Amino acid sequence: MKGLRFVGTGRCVPEKVVTNDDLSRLVDTSDEWIRTRTGIARRHFSQGETAVELCTAAARIALERAGIAPSEIGVCVVATCTPDCASPSNACLVQAALGLPEDIPCFDLAAGCTGFVYGLETVRGLLTVSGKKYALLIGCEQLSRVLDMTDRSTCVLFGDGAGAAVLALEERMWYAWLGSRGNRDVLWLNGPGPETTHLHMDGPGVYRFAVEALPACARTLLAGSGLALEDIRWIVPHQANRRIIETAAKRLNCPIDRFYQNMERYGNTSAASVPIALDEMAEQGLLQPGDRVMAIAFGAGLTWGGALFEW
Numbered sequence: 001m002k003g004l005r006f007v008g009t010g011r012c013v014p015e016k017v018v019t020n021d022d023l024s025r026l027v028d029t030s031d032e033w034i035r036t037r038t039g040i041a042r043r044h045f046s047q048g049e050t051a052v053e054l055c056t057a058a059a060r061i062a063l064e065r066a067g068i069a070p071s072e073i074g075v076c077v078v079a080t081c082t083p084d085c086a087s088p089s090n091a092c093l094v095q096a097a098l099g100l101p102e103d104i105p106c107f108d109l110a111a112g113c114t115g116f117v118y119g120l121e122t123v124r125g126l127l128t129v130s131g132k133k134y135a136l137l138i139g140c141e142q143l144s145r146v147l148d149m150t151d152r153s154t155c156v157l158f159g160d161g162a163g164a165a166v167l168a169l170e171e172r173m174w175y176a177w178l179g180s181r182g183n184r185d186v187l188w189l190n191g192p193g194p195e196t197t198h199l200h201m202d203g204p205g206v207y208r209f210a211v212e213a214l215p216a217c218a219r220t221l222l223a224g225s226g227l228a229l230e231d232i233r234w235i236v237p238h239q240a241n242r243r244i245i246e247t248a249a250k251r252l253n254c255p256i257d258r259f260y261q262n263m264e265r266y267g268n269t270s271a272a273s274v275p276i277a278l279d280e281m282a283e284q285g286l287l288q289p290g291d292r293v294m295a296i297a298f299g300a301g302l303t304w305g306g307a308l309f310e311w
């Protein structure tokens with residue numbers, strides 16, 4: 001089976017930090033409510049940085065850590081629902097900024113917060129048919145641009161950022177599963193582009209979906225790969241809400257300390273949340289070669305899915 005190896009990762013978040021207390025000066029909320037209901041303490045909001053700049057900065061770090069030249073990249077995908085403009089894609093603009101080759105596909109992929117996981121399986125397929133070795137996959141969002149800063153039920157949840165990975169197609173363990181349940185009612189965003197209207201969400205509706213989708217996806221990955229939960233060193237879930245992750249852990253009967261969590265520092269960065277988490281984990285030495293990792297996510301679409309791989 002040909003799978004993906006993470007050769008290098010990187011991340012970039014905007015400089016500006018927005019705390020829960022900052023938001024409680026804008027809407028009727030409190031640090032206590034946000035922390036206890038979501039696990040979020042702060043997030044980064046863009047102030048002048050473009051999404052392409054965040055993508056490019058994260059990608060440069062990933063390439064440098066991988067020791068791979070831009071000329072070796074065989075496909076570039078940016079998972080995002082908040083690109084700088086509808087066209088050209090963020091991926092094409094990253095291609096221009098990094099000097100990626102011209103004989104490769106570059107495009108954006110919209111699968112909500114599941115975008116990076118969708119991207120993994122997409123680049124794996126494209127590398128398989130092209131015979132090229134390396135992919136550049138980026139998850140990036142600037143949700144601050146589309147938040148209604150008068151709506152306390154959404155504006156406290158999200159943050160901006162980008163996470164990137166250089167991936168190599170190799171003979172190695174890999175199992176992925178992707179799903180979708182077309183639905184416009186619980187989470188939607190018109191756009192894309194700067195004129196995009198606000199993000200709308202039925203929070204409890206997404207919550208109910210997530211606590212069903214995450215454990216179901218994890219079980220599907222385990223059944224399909226023939227592995228047991230004990231074989232998995234880390235579960236890296238989409239970082240939307242601590243209570244969603246705790247409920248998923250309980251339903252799977254899995255110790256919570258095997259779930260990596262960093263929503264406290266970033267909020268929900270949608271398609272960027274899984275690659276930012278992986279990059280932090282790699283930086284902290286939490287991921288060792290051979291560790292089995294399960295990345296699982298859910299989001300607008302509704303979409304959900306996961307990938308099981310060896311670090």
Ligand code: UT7
Pocket residue numbers: 028029030033034037038113152153154156187201203204205206207210240241268270298299300
């Ligand atoms: O990446 C995928 C995208 N989205 C998600 O993953 C979101 C999934 N959903 C959630 O994380 C949770 O549903 C929320 C965090 C959005 C909301 O938490 P909840 O426990 O489901 O709260 P709720 O929506 O049921 O609201 C409970 C109360 C309401 O007040 P009343 O009607 O009980 O008086 C809300 O108006 O909390 C109120 N509320 C707030 N209070 C203070 C809602 N937002 C806030 C707020 N501060 N920011």
